[in-house]
Amino acid sequence: MLHDSSIAASVPAIALSGVSKSFPGVKALNAVALTLHAGEVTALVGENGAGKSTLVKILTGIHQPDAGEITVRGEPMRFATPQAAAEAGVTAIHQETVLFDELSVAENVFLGHAPRTRFGFVDWATMERRARDLLKGIGASIDPRLPLKDLGIANQHLVAVARALSTDAQVVIMDEPTAALSQKEIEELYTLVETLKENGKAILFISHKFDEIFRIADRYTVFRDGEMVAEGRIAETDSNALVRLMVGRAVDTIFPERETKAGEPVLTVSGYSHPTEFADIGFELRRGEILGFYGLVGAGRSEFMQALFGITKPSKGAIRIDSEVAVIRSPAEAIEKGIVYVPEERGRQGAVGPLPIFQNITLPSLTRTSRRGFLRLAEEFALARQYGERLDLRAASLDQPVGNLSGGNQQKVVIAKWLATQPKIIILDEPTKGVDIGSKAAVHAFMSELVEQGLSIIMVSSEIPEIMGMSDRVIVMREGRIAATYEREAITAEKLVRAAAAIGEAA
Amino acid sequence: MNALLFRPRDLLLAGAIVLLAIAISTRYGAFVSLSNLLNVYNDTAILIMLAFAQTAVILTRCIDLSVAANLALTGMIVAQLNTIAPGVPILALIALALLIGAVLGAINGFLVWKIAIPPIVVTLGTLTIYRGLIFVIAGGEWVNAHQMSDAFKAFPRETLFGVPVLSWISLLLIVVMGLVLTRTALGRSFYAVGGNPAAAVYAGIDPGRVRFLAYTISGAISGLCGYLWVSRYAVAYVDIANGFELDVVAACVIGGVSIAGGIGTTAGAVLGALFLGVIKNALPVIDVSPFWQMAISGAAIILAVAFNARAERTKGRIILKRAETTA
Numbered sequence: 001m002l003h004d005s006s007i008a009a010s011v012p013a014i015a016l017s018g019v020s021k022s023f024p025g026v027k028a029l030n031a032v033a034l035t036l037h038a039g040e041v042t043a044l045v046g047e048n049g050a051g052k053s054t055l056v057k058i059l060t061g062i063h064q065p066d067a068g069e070i071t072v073r074g075e076p077m078r079f080a081t082p083q084a085a086a087e088a089g090v091t092a093i094h095q096e097t098v099l100f101d102e103l104s105v106a107e108n109v110f111l112g113h114a115p116r117t118r119f120g121f122v123d124w125a126t127m128e129r130r131a132r133d134l135l136k137g138i139g140a141s142i143d144p145r146l147p148l149k150d151l152g153i154a155n156q157h158l159v160a161v162a163r164a165l166s167t168d169a170q171v172v173i174m175d176e177p178t179a180a181l182s183q184k185e186i187e188e189l190y191t192l193v194e195t196l197k198e199n200g201k202a203i204l205f206i207s208h209k210f211d212e213i214f215r216i217a218d219r220y221t222v223f224r225d226g227e228m229v230a231e232g233r234i235a236e237t238d239s240n241a242l243v244r245l246m247v248g249r250a251v252d253t254i255f256p257e258r259e260t261k262a263g264e265p266v267l268t269v270s271g272y273s274h275p276t277e278f279a280d281i282g283f284e285l286r287r288g289e290i291l292g293f294y295g296l297v298g299a300g301r302s303e304f305m306q307a308l309f310g311i312t313k314p315s316k317g318a319i320r321i322d323s324e325v326a327v328i329r330s331p332a333e334a335i336e337k338g339i340v341y342v343p344e345e346r347g348r349q350g351a352v353g354p355l356p357i358f359q360n361i362t363l364p365s366l367t368r369t370s371r372r373g374f375l376r377l378a379e380e381f382a383l384a385r386q387y388g389e390r391l392d393l394r395a396a397s398l399d400q401p402v403g404n405l406s407g408g409n410q411q412k413v414v415i416a417k418w419l420a421t422q423p424k425i426i427i428l429d430e431p432t433k434g435v436d437i438g439s440k441a442a443v444h445a446f447m448s449e450l451v452e453q454g455l456s457i458i459m460v461s462s463e464i465p466e467i468m469g470m471s472d473r474v475i476v477m478r479e480g481r482i483a484a485t486y487e488r489e490a491i492t493a494e495k496l497v498r499a500a501a502a503i504g505e506a507a
Numbered sequence: 508m509n510a511l512l513f514r515p516r517d518l519l520l521a522g523a524i525v526l527l528a529i530a531i532s533t534r535y536g537a538f539v540s541l542s543n544l545l546n547v548y549n550d551t552a553i554l555i556m557l558a559f560a561q562t563a564v565i566l567t568r569c570i571d572l573s574v575a576a577n578l579a580l581t582g583m584i585v586a587q588l589n590t591i592a593p594g595v596p597i598l599a600l601i602a603l604a605l606l607i608g609a610v611l612g613a614i615n616g617f618l619v620w621k622i623a624i625p626p627i628v629v630t631l632g633t634l635t636i637y638r639g640l641i642f643v644i645a646g647g648e649w650v651n652a653h654q655m656s657d658a659f660k661a662f663p664r665e666t667l668f669g670v671p672v673l674s675w676i677s678l679l680l681i682v683v684m685g686l687v688l689t690r691t692a693l694g695r696s697f698y699a700v701g702g703n704p705a706a707a708v709y710a711g712i713d714p715g716r717v718r719f720l721a722y723t724i725s726g727a728i729s730g731l732c733g734y735l736w737v738s739r740y741a742v743a744y745v746d747i748a749n750g751f752e753l754d755v756v757a758a759c760v761i762g763g764v765s766i767a768g769g770i771g772t773t774a775g776a777v778l779g780a781l782f783l784g785v786i787k788n789a790l791p792v793i794d795v796s797p798f799w800q801m802a803i804s805g806a807a808i809i810l811a812v813a814f815n816a817r818a819e820r821t822k823g824r825i826i827l828k829r830a831e832t833t834a
Contacts, residue, residue: 311708332711343709350709352702354769363699364710366692374690417710 011074013038013202014059014090014171019068021054028054031068032228034221036171036202041193043213043234044206046223047246048462052206055223056173059204060092061085073170089170093160093177099148106131106144109163134162138195154185161192172196173204176297178212190216208296210239210503222246239503247464247493255469256448262472263287265323266456267339267425269308272317277303278480281317285425285458288451292471293460295500300480301460302344305427309341310334321424335364338424342414344433344460350414353403357395358384360402361417387416391446415446426450427458432466444470464493476500516763516814520778527785534793545670551784552677553578553732557751558758558780559684559773560728563721565759566688566697567714568704568768569619569626571722574729575751576637577611579743581733583641586650586659586743593656600659604734605727611637612726616719626718634752641745652741663739673735680728685773687724697721701768757804758783761811770815782807 012035021029029051036042046052057063058070061079070077072088079085099108106124107114109131115123131144140158148156157177164172174193178186193216196203207213213220214234221231222245230245267285272278278300285291293301307314310328319326321337328334334341343349351360361384362369369379384398391412395405402413418426431447432440447470451457461467467474468491476484476499484499497503532539557574564571584607585600611633618629652660663673688694699707700714707714737743762779764771783804790800 309709330711330713331708332713335711341709343705345705349703349705352699352706352769354702354765355698359695359698363695363707363712366695370692373692374686375692375695377690 012036012071013073015071016055016058017069017071019055019058019065019070021051021058021063021065028226029058029065030226032223032226033231034204034228035231036204037219038170038200038202039197040218041197041203041205041216042219042221043217044204044221044223045208045213045242045246047464049225050223050246051226052223053175054226056092056175056204056206059085059090059171059173061090086167086169089168090173091164091167091169091171092173092175093157093164094175099156099160099163101149102147104145104147105135105142105151105159108148108159109134109144109166111163113167130166131162134165135159137199138162138165138192152185154188157185157189158192161196169201171202171204173206175206176208177205178207178209186212208501210242210501213242214239243494243497243503247497255465256445258448258452262289263454266321268320268323270318272304272307272314272319274303274307274312274480275315277312278307278477281477281482283475283482283485285456287456288454289472290447290451290457290459290470292467292474293458293477294462294464294467294474294496295477295483297462299477299500301477302429303480304477305341305429305458305460308334309339309427311341335421335423338422339427340364340418340421340423340425341427342418342429342431344429351402351410351417354401356399357388357393357402357405357413358398360413361387361420363417364421383420384416387420388412390419391416419450423455425456425458427460429460430462431459432461432463464496467491467496468493478502514763514772514775517772517774517778520762520775520782524778524782524785527782527789531785531789531793535789538789538792545674547784547788548781549671549674550788551780552673553736554751554754554758554784555777555780556677556680556728556732557755558762558776559681560725561755561759562762562764562771562773562776563684563688563697564626564718564725565756565764565766566701566768566771567718567721568701569718569721570630570756570766571612571615571725572627572630572752572756573611573615573634573637574725574755575748576634576641577608577726577729578733578736578751579745579747579749580611580637580641581607581730582737582747583645583650583733583743583745585734586655586737587644589656589659590650590654593659597658597662601731601734604730606730608730608733609723609727612729613719613723615726616722619722620715620719638745645743645745647745650737650743655738655741660738660741663735673739676731676735681773681777688773693717693720698769701765701770703769754783754804755780757808760815761807763811763815765815779811 014036016032016034018031018033019029020027020031032051032055034055044052044055054063058065058079061082061084064080070079077088079088079090100111103111106128110127115126115130117123128144135142135144135158138158138161140155140162142151142155142158148159151159177189193203193205205213205217217234219231220234220237220242222229222242224246263286265284266287270282272281281304283291295301303312306312308319308328310330310333319328326337328337328339331341352363358380362380365383366375369376369383381398388395388398393412393416394409402410405413428447432443447457447459459470471491472488474486474491474496475482476496478500483502484495486495528539537543557578561571561574581604585604588595588603589600615629615633618624619626663671665672667675688697696707696712696717699710699712700717704714736748740747758780759771759776760766760779761782762771762775762777764776786800786803790803791797
C-alpha cells in the first residue's frame with residue numbers, strides 16, 4: 001500500500017461527514033463531521049456521553065453508522081468490520097492496552113498477522129527483526145524476545161503503538177492514552193506522538209486533560225451531546241473557550257424539583273486515606289441530602305467508596321455515623337450500620353443471575369428473614385413482593401432466575417435488594433450509566449423520593465447534568481484528593497470541569 | 508414454590524433412573540425387588556453423601572478432590588484407634604471421625620481462602636498429602652477385620668425397620684443437607700458466592716469465609732464416610748477409595764450441579780450418585796463387562812454436561828476432562 005505523499009498532504013487522511021448513529025432510546029451521534037490530516041494531531045474533547053467513544057467505534061469498524069460518509073484519502077469507504085478499518089489504515093490504541101502478558105514483545109506486535117515461512121510456519125527471525133525495527137522507529141529499544149509482562153506500563157504502551165504501526169496504519173486513534181501513566185511516562189508518550197507526526201500519521205487524540213491537549217494537539221474538535229459543536233486550530237483558542245464549548249448548554253434533561261431540607265449529619269468522614277488510591281478525604285453527609293461526587297475517571301471516587309463500604313481497608317481515617325464513632329471492616333458491617341453500595345457495574349457486581357428474583361432481593365437481608373437460623377420463605381416472598389411492587393418490577397413470578405430478566409428489570413431487582421435492607425445511607429455509583437433516557441428520569445425521580453423519606457444519598461457520577469440536576473452539594477475529586485466542594489447554588493459546569501482537571505480560573 | 512429443593516431437571520433424571528432400572532429388569536427381573544433396591548441404595552450411600560457434600564463446594568465455584576483421601580485417612584485413624592483402644596464407644600469414634608474430617612476439610616478451605624491458591628491445586632496437593640499420611644501412620648500396614656472390635660464392624664450393618672444404619676445415616680444427612688442448602692443463610696450464600704462472587708461481596712457476604720465453610724462441611728462428611736467405609740468393608744489400608752473423588756464429581760455433574768458454580772440441588776446430587784450406583788450394581792448381573800461401566804459413566808457425564816449447557820447456557824469450566832482422562 002504505497003501512497004503519494006503529496007496527495008496525502010492535501011487530502012485529509014480520513015474525513016467523516018454527516019455521520020449519525022442511534023442506539024435504542026439514544027441518539028449517540030447526530031450528523032457529526034471530523035477531519036484528520038496527515039502529520040497532525042487532532043484533539044477530540046467533550047464530556048462523558050458526548051459521543052466520543054461511539055465515534056471511535058465507527059472509525060474502527062465496530063459500529064456501523066446509520067447515515068453519513070467516510071472518506072479515506074478522498075475515496076469513500078465503508079468499514080463493515082474491524083478488519084476493513086484496519087486494512088484502510090485506521091488503528092486505535094486504547095486506554096487499557098489489549099496485550100498478552102505471557103507472549104513475547106514480537107508476538108504481541110504481530111499477533112494475528114505474523115510473517116510466515118514458505119512452509120506456513122511463523123517466521124520468527126523476520127518477526128523479531130521487524131518488531132525491533134518498528135520499536136526503533138518510535139524511539140524504543142526493547143528486546144522483542146522479552147515476555148511482555150517484564151516491561152513497565154510505558155514500554156507496554158510502546159509495544160501497543162508498534163502493534164498499531166505494524167499494519168501500516170495511517171490514522172492512529174489514542175483514547176485517553178495517559179490515564180494510566182506517570183508524569184515521566186506521559187513525557188515519553190508526548191515524544192512518541194511527535195515521532196508519529198513526523199512519520200506523517202494522522203492522530204486523533206482523546207483526552208480530558210487540557211494541559212495535554214494544549215501541549216501536543218494541532219487542531220481540536222468539540223463534541224457535545226452527540227453533535228460536533230466546534231473545530232479549529234489549537235493556537236487560536238484557549239482552555240476557557242474549550243470548556244465553554246464543552247458544557248455550554250442549558251441543562252436540558254428535566255430533573256425533579258425538590259426542596260432541600262438537609263438535617264443533622266448522619267455520616268462524618270475525616271482523614272480517610274489509602275496508600276495508593278486516595279488521601280485525606282473528609283466530609284459530612286446530612287440527613288435527606290444528595291451529595292454528589294464528581295471527578296474524572298480514575299480520580300479515586302469509586303476506590304474511596306469501596307473503602308467506606310468496607311471492601312478495602314483505609315490506612316487511616318475515622319468515621320462517625322449519627323455522631324457515634326463507627327468502624328467498618330467488612331461490607332456486612334456496613335450493611336448492618338445502614339450503609340449500602342449500589343456498584344457501577346450492576347451487571348457484574350449487582351445480581352446473582354442463577355438465583356431467583358426473591359432470593360436476590362433478600363440476599364443482604366438474610367438475618368432479618370431468618371428465625372432460629374432457618375430462612376422463612378414466606379417472609380422472603382413478602383419482602384421481595386413489597387419492594388418489587390414499589391419499583392414496578394415486571395416479572396412473571398418472583399421464582400424466576402434474575403438472569404432471564406431484561407436489563408432494566410435486573411436493575412430494579414438490584415435496587416430493590418438494597419432498599420429491602422432499609423438503609424440510612426445509599427452510595428450510588430454512576431446510577432444512570434448505560435440506562436436509556438426514559439429510565440434515567442425514573443431513577444432520578446426515585447432518588448428524590450428516597451431523600452424526601454429521610455435517606456441520605458452519596459451519588460458518584462461523571463455526568464455533569466446529573467451532578468448539577470440532582471446534588472445538594474458536590475465534592476470534586478482529583479487524583480485521589482478532594483479538589484473542591486460546592487453548595488447547590490454555587491455549582492456551575494465550568495467550575496466542575498476546572499476543579500476536576502485542575503484548570504485555573506478564567507482571567 | 509422453592510426452586511432450589513427440586514428442579515424439573517431432577518425429575519427428568521429420576522425418570523431416567525427408573526427407565527434404566529426397568530430396562531435392566533427385562534434381563535434380570537430380581538433387580539427391581541425391594542431387597543435388591545435397598546442393597547443398591549446401601550451400596551451407593553457413601554457416594555451419595557460425598558456427592559452432596561461436594562455439591563456445597565462446587566456451588567461456591569470450587570472443587571474438592573481430596574474427599575476420598577480424607578475418607579481413607581480418617582478411616583485409618585479411627586481403625587487404628589479401635590485396635591489400640593477397643594473400649595472407645597462407637598459414637599465417640601463417629602464424633603472423632605467427623606472432627607478429623609472437618610479439620611482436614613478446613614485446611615483446604617483455609618488455603619483457598621487466606622492463601623488464595625486455586626481450589627483444584629489445593630485439593631490435588633492435600634489429596635496427595637493425606638494419602639501419604641496414611642502410609643506414615645500405618646507404616647504401610649493394613650488394619651484387618653480380625654483386629655477391629657465387633658461393635659466397630661457391626662454398627663453400619665445393624666438394621667432398623669429392615670434398612671441398614673448406613674442407609675439411615677445417608678437419608679438423615681440428605682434431609683439435613685437439603686435444609687442447609689435451601690433454608691439457611693449459609694446455604695443461600697453458597698449459591699450467591701458461586702453465582703456471582705462480586706455481587707455477593709456487595710451483599711455483605713465474604714466469599715472466602717463461605718468457601719471455607721463449604722470445605723469444612725465437605726471434610727466432615729468425608730471423615731464420617733471414612734469410618735463408615737472401613738467398618739463396612741472391615742479393612743483399612745493406604746489405597747481404599749482410591750480415585751473415588753472422580754466418581755463423586757461425576758455424580759454431581761450428572762446430577763446437574765454446574766461446575767461453574769451457583770447451580771445445583773441436593774436432590775440432583777443424590778440422583779446423580781444413584782444413577783452411577785445403579786449402573787455399577789446392575790451391569791455385572793446382566794453380564795456386561797466392568798470395563799463398559801466406565802464407558803457408560805463417562806458417556807453419562809458428557810450427556811449430562813451437554814444437557815446442562817443447552818438448558819442453562821452456563822459456561823462450564825472443563826474440569827471434567829481431567830476427571831475422565833485420569834479415571
